[in-house]
Amino acid sequence: MRHRLLTGALGGALVLAVAAGCGIPDRSEVQIEQRGPAAETNWSLGRGTEPPTREASGSDAEAFVRNFLAAAAGEPDRAYERVKRFIATSERSGLPEKQGSEVALSVVRLTDDPVIEPDVDSMKVTISVQQVGLLRTNGMLVPPVATESTYEFRLVSAGPVGDEDAGYYVSDPPNVLLLSDDALRRFYQAEAIYFWNSDRTRLVPDQRYLSSAVPAERRVSEVIRWLTAGPSEWLRVGVSGLPDRTEMINNATGSDGRWEVNLDMPGADERRLEQLGTQLAWSLRELHGTLEVKILNQSRKVINLEEQRRLNPLDLIDVNARRYCVYEGAIHSLTVAGEAAGSVPVAPEVNRNIVSAGLRRVDTDVLAAVVVAGEDGRQRLAVGRGGGAVETLTTGPTRYAAMSRPVWIRSDGARPAGLVVADGRLYRFDDQAATRQVQLSLPGRVSAVSAALDGHRLALIVDGALHVATINWEGGVPTVGPARRLVSSLTGATAVDWSAANRLLVAGSAGRPAIYEVSVDGALETPLREDTGSQVDHLAAYPATPERSPLAGSFMYEANGVAYRSNPFERINREQVQDVTPPPAGVRPGNPTAPVFLY
Numbered sequence: 291m292r293h294r295l296l297t298g299a300l301g302g303a304l305v306l307a308v309a310a311g312c313g314i315p316d317r318s319e320v321q322i323e324q325r326g327p328a329a330e331t332n333w334s335l336g337r338g339t340e341p342p343t344r345e346a347s348g349s350d351a352e353a354f355v356r357n358f359l360a361a362a363a364g365e366p367d368r369a370y371e372r373v374k375r376f377i378a379t380s381e382r383s384g385l386p387e388k389q390g391s392e393v394a395l396s397v398v399r400l401t402d403d404p405v406i407e408p409d410v411d412s413m414k415v416t417i418s419v420q421q422v423g424l425l426r427t428n429g430m431l432v433p434p435v436a437t438e439s440t441y442e443f444r445l446v447s448a449g450p451v452g453d454e455d456a457g458y459y460v461s462d463p464p465n466v467l468l469l470s471d472d473a474l475r476r477f478y479q480a481e482a483i484y485f486w487n488s489d490r491t492r493l494v495p496d497q498r499y500l501s502s503a504v505p506a507e508r509r510v511s512e513v514i515r516w517l518t519a520g521p522s523e524w525l526r527v528g529v530s531g532l533p534d535r536t537e538m539i540n541n542a543t544g545s546d547g548r549w550e551v552n553l554d555m556p557g558a559d560e561r562r563l564e565q566l567g568t569q570l571a572w573s574l575r576e577l578h579g580t581l582e583v584k585i586l587n588q589s590r591k592v593i594n595l596e597e598q599r600r601l602n603p604l605d606l607i608d609v610n611a612r613r614y615c616v617y618e619g620a621i622h623s624l625t626v627a628g629e630a631a632g633s634v635p636v637a638p639e640v641n642r643n644i645v646s647a648g649l650r651r652v653d654t655d656v657l658a659a660v661v662v663a664g665e666d667g668r669q670r671l672a673v674g675r676g677g678g679a680v681e682t683l684t685t686g687p688t689r690y691a692a693m694s695r696p697v698w699i700r701s702d703g704a705r706p707a708g709l710v711v712a713d714g715r716l717y718r719f720d721d722q723a724a725t726r727q728v729q730l731s732l733p734g735r736v737s738a739v740s741a742a743l744d745g746h747r748l749a750l751i752v753d754g755a756l757h758v759a760t761i762n763w764e765g766g767v768p769t770v771g772p773a774r775r776l777v778s779s780l781t782g783a784t785a786v787d788w789s790a791a792n793r794l795l796v797a798g799s800a801g802r803p804a805i806y807e808v809s810v811d812g813a814l815e816t817p818l819r820e821d822t823g824s825q826v827d828h829l830a831a832y833p834a835t836p837e838r839s840p841l842a843g844s845f846m847y848e849a850n851g852v853a854y855r856s857n858p859f860e861r862i863n864r865e866q867v868q869d870v871t872p873p874p875a876g877v878r879p880g881n882p883t884a885p886v887f888l889y
Contacts (some may be wrong), residue, residue: 307477324763330416339502340364341477344376344448345457351445351500353727354414354458356405358846360473366393366427366505378459381601381668387462390427395434395469397422397813399779400686412444412461418764422471422777422813428499429481429512429719431811433774458589475814477502482791483513483573485521485529486565487746488764492700493572493604494529494746494793496521497810510542510549514574522811527771528746528760532566533557547579555585563591571598575836599836600698605700605743605791609839609887611832613846615853615867615882619643621660623868624885625685626855629840631868635749635888640683645669646828646884648696654886656680659696659708669693671710673723686713694738695828695884699761699768700745707768709739709748718768732757733771740794741786743833747810754782756796758810782806784827787845793834795845797826805847806831819859824850832887846885853885 333526341363347353362369370393374382398419400423405416419441421434421653437735441464446593449456479500484493498516500509518538520531532555539552555566563583569583585857612625612632620641623631634641635649645661659673668689674680681748694711697720701707706721709728714735717725730736734753739823741748741761750757750773780798789795792810795818797803805819805824828848846855846862853862864870864879873879 296572297793311847314757333723339477341372341473341503343665344459348457349455350584350691351406351413351415351458352404354445355406356470356472359398359400359417359468359470362395362467362469363477364501366501368394369395373467376460377463378461379641381461381463384465386465386468386630386638390479392466393427395425395467396434397431397448397469397471397474399455399471399777399815401779406445409444412446413440413458414440414444416440420777420888421809425469425499426473429500429516430519430522431497431499431813432523434777437481471813471815472498472587480792480809480814481513482575483516484569485517485525485531486569487529488529490565491600492587492744492746493745494525496525496529497792507545508541510544510574510577511538511552514542514553514570515570517573523772524746524758524772525760528762533562542803543617544581548582549579550578550584551580552584552587558585558590567591567593567598568602571602572594572604573641576649576798592777601880603836605833605835606745606837607833607835607839608889609837611841611887613855614649614886614888615846615862615869616644616646616884617864617870617882618880619663621647622870622882624862624866624882625868626862626866632674632888634869635676635679636674636683637676637681640674641682645693646695647886648698648710649886649888650698651889652706655740657698657700657706657708657721657847658683659710659723661693661696661710664689670710671696671719671723671725672707673705673719673721675721684721684723686719686725688725695830695886697739697741699741699828700743701763701766701768709768711736711739716770730759730770731774734761737784742788742791743835745792749786750790751783751786754784754798756780756783756786756794756798756808758794776808776810778806778808778812779815780806780808785826785847787829788830788833789831791845795829795831797822797829797847803849805845818856820862822847822849822854828884830886840889846887848885850885851881853882855885 320878341360342357347357360372361376370387382804399422401418407414418658421436423431423434425431436654442461444461446461464558480499518536521529536555542549542551615624621636625631639751643662645663647661650657657675661669662672663669672683674684690712691786696708696710698708708719716728716736716757718728719725736752738751746761748759758775760771761768785797785800787795794808796808797805803822807816826849831845834842862882867882
């Protein structure tokens with residue numbers, strides 16, 4: 291952002307504000323975090339953090355503006371009270387106040403520094419924003435309702451003539467509760483909660499935001515309220531909520547490793563209670579000890595939270611993942627920074643004419659889906675399954691001008707299935723390489739697809755914009771539900787992959803080609819590579835999971851025909867490609883391309 295605080299006659303301009311009858315001061319300067327890939331949430335951190343007060347910024351007008359955009363953070367029932375403390379007393383009634391579940395915060399991303407200009411008896415403030423979403427009292431961030439790209443208001447002095455340290459008040463305030471995405475990051479924690487899929491065979495994560503001001507003893511109650519309220523709208527097609535009319539009776543109670551919750555839960559038989567226990571254990575991941583579930587005051591189940599998580603693991607993946615790439619039309623193993631080389635998962639007889647590959651382990655087998663190029667340059671999909679290596683590939687009959695890297699979808703015992711983009715359309719494929727077009731709820735040209743580890747969520751790039759959608763597996767056939775477009779400061783997105791349960795890696799443009807980590811609702815962004823030099827056409831991540839791996843959070847990408855890796859960022863060289871024959875004298879060696887992980 292460009293710094294655009296206009297000074298000059300500010301002191302004189304605000305001396306006159308006292309004559310207008312304004313008074314009172316708010317908080318210290320906002321600190322912008324510079325961070326790498328986002329860490330997993332931890333309930334032991336950040337609790338009790340209150341949003342800034344009006345007095346904290348003193349005479350720093352820009353800090354005051356940023357604090358004003360954080361004032362609504364915290365407990366929802368006091369949001370209006372906190373914001374009104376920033377507003378001139380005579381104008382507080384101009385902010386329409388809502389109650390209960392109707393309280394919602396308009397989360398915005400500043401697209402430039404605030405413009406602060408001196409006026410006759412005040413300062414005029416203009417903020418340029420991108421509407422990110424609406425944060426509801428249940429911790430859910432839903433798509434934005436507002437369309438404003440700018441807001442204007444004024445600052446008037448809060449003290450007597452000559453008291454430049456008294457701070458400011460807001461005059462002519464916006465008629466909504468604004469919350470900056472920076473304040474969302476600083477004063478809330480992004481929490482994963484879990485719902486069962488439609489078949490009740492796998493947990494699927496959803497995202498909520500918990501205010502850091504919520505005391506520890508209320509965390510369990512908040513999470514259970516989120517679960518009883520049901521999943522996010524875009525997930526509803528593919529997951530199951532708790533039984534209708536499930537409600538919590540009073541707040542959860544307990545401490546020191548023992549908690550108790552009392553529910554009214556229709557149809558709460560032993561199977562449903564066991565599933566609820568697993569749902570709670572993972573939705574309360576940072577909680578240890580036991581949780582007793584009562585139904586209408588009768589004790590029905592005592593959950594050992596750690597044991598429940600151990601017996602019902604989430605997305606198990608191979609912690610000994612290996613790196614691969616395509617070199618001169620064949621899949622080869624990569625060795626980076628002393629990592630062990632993996633055996634090539636495709637037999638030499640079929641390891642040729644390959645453009646890109648999607649690899650996945652299923653039990654002791656390897657699934658391989660590869661894009662192969664014909665002599666005419668057109669591309670086809672080939673699929674195979676094998677033990678140590680895939681011996682044969684079944685090639686699909688349809689040729690396309692261009693295809694994306696294919697991805698496998700976790701199917702839990704059903705026939706293996708995957709997704710691939712071909713000539714701007716999304717297709718699903720099976721283990722015989724038969725492709726069928728997937729009908730999407732939105733028009734446009736699809737350019738990339740990625741599937742989450744749970745097998746029920748997708749990330750899509752359509753017409754350069756990032757979307758998420760749910761997969762429904764009813765009948766053993768994957769169908770894609772309505773897509774939700776995510777708001778991002780990146781434009782012209784070109785590649786995407788899942789980096790964690792609720793986080794995505796996205797390549798696009800931020801003035802320069804860049805790679806960002808983006809939350810599954812688009813609200814939180816972290817630049818990971820602010821200038822890749824060229825457009826990123828291929829992106830592969832090893833996602834972070836509860837099972838720790840040295841590669842967790844690592845990713846590789848291709849830009850302008852050259853492959854790179856993260857941690858640290860460096861080019862992947864031919865010397866790191868295993869089992870290749872050096873080119874003859876005078877012949878320039880090729881570049882490794884289309885890097886991919888096998889896990």
